[in-house]
Amino acid sequence: MNDKPEGVRLAHDMVPFPASVSAQAQAALQRLVGADGVPLNSRHALPPPGDSAAWMRLKQAADAGYAAALEGLAGSLHASVETIVVEGATMHVATPAAPVSAACVYLDLHGGAFVFGGGAACRTGARMQADQHGILCYGVDYRMPPAYPYPAALDDCLAAYRHVLARHRPERIVVGGRSAGGNLAAALVLRARDEGLPLPAALVLLSPEADLTESGDSFQVNRMVDVVLPGSLMAANLLYAAGHDLAHPYLSPLFGDFTRGFPPTFIQSGTRDLFLSNAVRLHRALRRAGVEAELHVFEAMPHGGFMGAPEDRELAAELQRFLGAHLHGPGG
Numbered sequence: 001m002n003d004k005p006e007g008v009r010l011a012h013d014m015v016p017f018p019a020s021v022s023a024q025a026q027a028a029l030q031r032l033v034g035a036d037g038v039p040l041n042s043r044h045a046l047p048p049p050g051d052s053a054a055w056m057r058l059k060q061a062a063d064a065g066y067a068a069a070l071e072g073l074a075g076s077l078h079a080s081v082e083t084i085v086v087e088g089a090t091m092h093v094a095t096p097a098a099p100v101s102a103a104c105v106y107l108d109l110h111g112g113a114f115v116f117g118g119g120a121a122c123r124t125g126a127r128m129q130a131d132q133h134g135i136l137c138y139g140v141d142y143r144m145p146p147a148y149p150y151p152a153a154l155d156d157c158l159a160a161y162r163h164v165l166a167r168h169r170p171e172r173i174v175v176g177g178r179s180a181g182g183n184l185a186a187a188l189v190l191r192a193r194d195e196g197l198p199l200p201a202a203l204v205l206l207s208p209e210a211d212l213t214e215s216g217d218s219f220q221v222n223r224m225v226d227v228v229l230p231g232s233l234m235a236a237n238l239l240y241a242a243g244h245d246l247a248h249p250y251l252s253p254l255f256g257d258f259t260r261g262f263p264p265t266f267i268q269s270g271t272r273d274l275f276l277s278n279a280v281r282l283h284r285a286l287r288r289a290g291v292e293a294e295l296h297v298f299e300a301m302p303h304g305g306f307m308g309a310p311e312d313r314e315l316a317a318e319l320q321r322f323l324g325a326h327l328h329g330p331g332g
Helices: 023-031 052-074 120-133 152-165 180-194 234-241 276-288 310-326
Strands: 080-086 089-095 105-109 136-141 173-178 202-206 265-270 293-298
Touching: 023 310, 052 120, 080 120, 080 152, 089 120, 089 152, 105 120, 105 152, 105 180, 120 136, 120 310, 136 152, 152 173, 152 180, 173 180, 180 202, 202 310, 265 276, 265 310, 276 293, 293 310
Parallel strands: 105 136, 105 173, 173 202, 202 265, 265 293
Antiparallel strands: 080 089, 089 136
């Protein structure tokens, strides 16, 4: 009988904020913990998957919080925006004031644990992407649970992609998403490939929720260390999946087959990101399949970044370089 432990026991010590990041990044981390050193977000428990009423109350409160946070930001954006509905999918189409290329387009899939981040937040997010990249942006306001579980969101993303393909050449399209949106972006590419559609020029996955089974190392190592996402999202994953196998590639694209074609991919995470293992494992899976893939891991960065620190600007510059290398406008 083997009596050796199956893990590493840690002392209950304070994990300090590192001096190895910018002062702005340190301040961002400090803002998200209480006087007791416990992440503020850890005080908000998710309802059980079957309690639809509780999820709707949480959704309404979160949407109000998003709207309040974005109210001031919207005034600093320059892109115009209109809302359209195609095949039942709602999209916010943002046009930059000073386009870099009229031929290229960014299909943006918002985050929010598959439950939050739609509506005004999605609309503002599309304008932000249009401003940042200088190209037309479609923000997909996909349907979400509890009213619309899987595969509604992925169906909407695919409808949006077909709409974009009808108007733009695939080598001029990039698909991108953050967190749950990163999951949907990767799943969209897998499903588009399986259905015989042309693949986009590139894929951008920012801290992607690529594994709904939460099997990676960082789901344990970075628990409570990630001040933005301090614990499991399994309740939301189960709500979204609605009884489907969490390990299916359309739900957990980490487990997809990348040998049958996949676009160049930009992946980002941080050493304190609960989803770090998703990024690391997905990058290795893509490289084993011979797919061109970049992995950018930032020191001490939690899920979603530092919200305006120099590290976030460095990430934006890396992303701009990546898009410039893979998006081809007129004559490109």
